Amino acid sequence: MKKTFFIILTTFLFAAIQAQDDIYPAAPQKGTFYITNATIHVGNGAVINNGTIKITDGKIVQVGTNISASGDAIDAKGKQVYPGLILSETDLGLKEIANAVRGSNDYQELGEWNPNIQSAVAYNTDSKIINTLKANGILLANVAPTGSLVAGTSSVMQLDAWNWEEALYKRDAGVVFYMPSLVSRRNRFAFAAQQQPQPDPVKEGLDKIEEVKKFFREAKAYADGADHKETNLKFESLRPLFEKKEKLFIHADVVKQLLIAVDFVKDFGIDVVIVGGAESWQIANLLKQNNISVILSREFRLPETEDEDVDQPFKTPYMLKQAGVLFALNDDHDESRYRNLAFNAGQAVAYGLSKEDALRAITLDAAKILGIDDRAGSIEEGKDANIVVCEGDILDMRSSIIDAAFIQGRKVSLENKQTQLYHRYMTKYGLK
Amino acid sequence: MDTLGNPLTWTATFIKANEPTDSAKRKFPLRLGKVTYPFGAYGWDSLPHQHDLLIKNATVWTNEKEGILSNTDVLVKNGKIARIGKDLSDASATVIDGSGQYLSPGIIDEHSHIAAFSINEGAQSVTSEVRIGDNLNPEDINIYRQLSGGVTSSHILHGSANTIGGQTQLIKLRWGVNDEELKFKGADPFIKFALGENVKRTAANQGNTRYPDTRMGVEEVQMDAFARASDYQKKMKEAEQNNKKKGGDAQMSVRRDLKLEALVEIMNGKRFITCHSYVQSEITELMRVAEKFGFKVNTFTHILEGYKVADKMKAHGANASTFSDWWAYKLEVQDAIAYNPAIMVKEGLNVCINSDDAEQARRLNQEAAKSVKYGGLTEDEAFKMVTLNPAKALHVDDRVGSIKVGKDADLVLWSDNPLSVYAKANKTIVDGVVYFDRDKDKELRKQITMERNRLIQKMLAEGRNNPATVTPSRPSLQLVLHCEDYEHKDGLVETDDMSEINSQNQ
Numbered sequence: 017m018k019k020t021f022f023i024i025l026t027t028f029l030f031a032a033i034q035a036q037d038d039i040y041p042a043a044p045q046k047g048t049f050y051i052t053n054a055t056i057h058v059g060n061g062a063v064i065n066n067g068t069i070k071i072t073d074g075k076i077v078q079v080g081t082n083i084s085a086s087g088d089a090i091d092a093k094g095k096q097v098y099p100g101l102i103l104s105e106t107d108l109g110l111k112e113i114a115n116a117v118r119g120s121n122d123y124q125e126l127g128e129w130n131p132n133i134q135s136a137v138a139y140n141t142d143s144k145i146i147n148t149l150k151a152n153g154i155l156l157a158n159v160a161p162t163g164s165l166v167a168g169t170s171s172v173m174q175l176d177a178w179n180w181e182e183a184l185y186k187r188d189a190g191v192v193f194y195m196p197s198l199v200s201r202r203n204r205f206a207f208a209a210q211q212q213p214q215p216d217p218v219k220e221g222l223d224k225i226e227e228v229k230k231f232f233r234e235a236k237a238y239a240d241g242a243d244h245k246e247t248n249l250k251f252e253s254l255r256p257l258f259e260k261k262e263k264l265f266i267h268a269d270v271v272k273q274l275l276i277a278v279d280f281v282k283d284f285g286i287d288v289v290i291v292g293g294a295e296s297w298q299i300a301n302l303l304k305q306n307n308i309s310v311i312l313s314r315e316f317r318l319p320e321t322e323d324e325d326v327d328q329p330f331k332t333p334y335m336l337k338q339a340g341v342l343f344a345l346n347d348d349h350d351e352s353r354y355r356n357l358a359f360n361a362g363q364a365v366a367y368g369l370s371k372e373d374a375l376r377a378i379t380l381d382a383a384k385i386l387g388i389d390d391r392a393g394s395i396e397e398g399k400d401a402n403i404v405v406c407e408g409d410i411l412d413m414r415s416s417i418i419d420a421a422f423i424q425g426r427k428v429s430l431e432n433k434q435t436q437l438y439h440r441y442m443t444k445y446g447l448k
Numbered sequence: 449m450d451t452l453g454n455p456l457t458w459t460a461t462f463i464k465a466n467e468p469t470d471s472a473k474r475k476f477p478l479r480l481g482k483v484t485y486p487f488g489a490y491g492w493d494s495l496p497h498q499h500d501l502l503i504k505n506a507t508v509w510t511n512e513k514e515g516i517l518s519n520t521d522v523l524v525k526n527g528k529i530a531r532i533g534k535d536l537s538d539a540s541a542t543v544i545d546g547s548g549q550y551l552s553p554g555i556i557d558e559h560s561h562i563a564a565f566s567i568n569e570g571a572q573s574v575t576s577e578v579r580i581g582d583n584l585n586p587e588d589i590n591i592y593r594q595l596s597g598g599v600t601s602s603h604i605l606h607g608s609a610n611t612i613g614g615q616t617q618l619i620k621l622r623w624g625v626n627d628e629e630l631k632f633k634g635a636d637p638f639i640k641f642a643l644g645e646n647v648k649r650t651a652a653n654q655g656n657t658r659y660p661d662t663r664m665g666v667e668e669v670q671m672d673a674f675a676r677a678s679d680y681q682k683k684m685k686e687a688e689q690n691n692k693k694k695g696g697d698a699q700m701s702v703r704r705d706l707k708l709e710a711l712v713e714i715m716n717g718k719r720f721i722t723c724h725s726y727v728q729s730e731i732t733e734l735m736r737v738a739e740k741f742g743f744k745v746n747t748f749t750h751i752l753e754g755y756k757v758a759d760k761m762k763a764h765g766a767n768a769s770t771f772s773d774w775w776a777y778k779l780e781v782q783d784a785i786a787y788n789p790a791i792m793v794k795e796g797l798n799v800c801i802n803s804d805d806a807e808q809a810r811r812l813n814q815e816a817a818k819s820v821k822y823g824g825l826t827e828d829e830a831f832k833m834v835t836l837n838p839a840k841a842l843h844v845d846d847r848v849g850s851i852k853v854g855k856d857a858d859l860v861l862w863s864d865n866p867l868s869v870y871a872k873a874n875k876t877i878v879d880g881v882v883y884f885d886r887d888k889d890k891e892l893r894k895q896i897t898m899e900r901n902r903l904i905q906k907m908l909a910e911g912r913n914n915p916a917t918v919t920p921s922r923p924s925l926q927l928v929l930h931c932e933d934y935e936h937k938d939g940l941v942e943t944d945d946m947s948e949i950n951s952q953n954q
Contacts, residue, residue: 145776
């Protein structure tokens, strides 16, 4: 193991830099190695002090304090060890230069009825964003199309791969639906055309939602039917929802929208995940009753209205926890490009959540929501060895320095375009 | 929610619909709301007063050579820091128990767009005559929100749509006062410049039709503006000298030009530039133009490629103010790296971390902490990037930026190490006045809940009395401005367009 690391290091030092072409995905892990003397944050709330993790052929085979290590061992004395962090909904690999360079973007298709659009096939493993996430401990991501109504189907990717097929961790995790805004406000350019009567945005939104329900009813009838003369790809792609093999990810923030999300559970008997969920704390009990989980898009956001509590977004996770709602914390910040996921969780700790519960929201509970908790999300026997070794507390930017990361036991490179440019200019100034 | 803001659960069973009542019989008394300062959420019943304060037994981050002092007291008298030491006492001062807490100087945001009604005067690329100070909005809720994150001063900048933008305004976050009283009195005047994509209006949906459209054109706009300003100054001087002569030629007069006057101030070191900038070519280019006309660029703000030309900036004498970890949100920030602040600090520049964002400004302490992670700055170096360093860049380090006897009492009492994600500002003090207090905040929330309920009841009553007069309510829009052309919004009812607010109010 140490030898491999040395080779990676020397390759880096002597290779041409800046284009990240010399950062290689790691080869499959064979044989057994150990991480020893670690403070292991399991991901399910438990912490094991001075523990050892035994990893064989990419899987965690043993975790505990009474494991004798032999052969390859990584000494994690004084370090904190975590499950790989999970970005629970993102346009990573679909959007390179944010909204600015059209040619670099593949995240939103034309039209409103696109459940059959699949993010996986457009996922760019050579995106320069991806390696900056690994460097911060994010090892899995649910990559989803964005859209104006029914946006498409997401897939979970692992972040160290040569191509999208290799990157696939779970194909088709869920269908993404952007609920129309039900906030009453005038059309942005209404003042230019005040003579004409203005459409009511709430009524328009509700009408649109009725169309979506109709679309789902037809798809359900189609799914229930025995055979079809013609294949309907859009209906086919909703079938896994009715079979509970996938979930419906509904982008919704305000209570009115969230109540409609509850209708989807009741009307179609499907699993629903709320994405956004700014006002989810107001009806947390109702969400719990209907088994609806929530992905909070970002902790670092302003309150929704002027009179809302100034720290409402920070304390929402704790309120959901209190109500027993299954939730994940996410980072969809377009300017820092998703790498602050762990700090979103740290912010929730300052406002009530426990550290291990905050960790859960970016590991095990995210895995549960995405339906990959049989393989990922915690450091437990039988799961993939998706593991992060950190100098200190991963949730606090003061100490969140990642030493090593493993995906399916493979030690992945933490170098990225930014570290390369850093070394380049430290060299220029003779600072080293 | 009950009136105290506690969640409660209730169920109701439908029995029968209400019969319409005879509205004429029921009269509801007209009750008016209280006037608060400002008149909106989190307004005060009366403005908080300046008291002498004695903060006891805190861990004090001084930003001075004394460094971090444990179990130390700080005495505030008449809005100034009067004494720092152990076991201080003062009969007239209100005692604040700081034990287990951290006292630091207030955070200073070098680049902000809060508390203003508009940001970009976008018709021309040179608008040095306009002043942010003329359109401050002291009722912006973001003032209060930033106090809750330990910010005490913000530099309100014109936007970045123009090569030469408007004159800026440094303010102190005195929540509740009027626009004039917000201003940081006696501070040097600054002006906003900008370079690159925003000036070229790259993001404009309809394509750009305004000169300049390239970085070549941007340089020419600067050259032309300062050439005109030089000629103007010469003419003004000639006229002055001529008019002093006795019995000489007839009086000469030159038409006063406010645009060029501001540029003349820059050339004479009486007004200072903070320039929105990203890529290395444009940074160097502006320094050369400045040198040609005999002045310095005071600050490069955003400056995400500053690490590429840190040596040149150092030689020129510029300050740097940047983001901690923003990148890849447009083409010109592809090479932005989170190690930028650390490299620039190591090269000897005075480096600040700015927000340009009402949300991020609430946790600039965390943004500073990221340079410990990226590039290994010490905690001391990191925290100065949001306190003392911006004070230096803004020429107010004799007044704010550190805890030193004689300086303004702009202080924050934190629950934890101020660089930690777990740190909350418990109290934020400006000029010795406690403008944010986490306990007081709870009271204000209760008041907001009660006021909301009062208004709802009033509307319901009104609706019962006179259904025809009640129109469906619509949430008021909230103005949030950024210097960039791209959209970036958080809340449900945010807009960056004042005209939209006006149209809604009609």
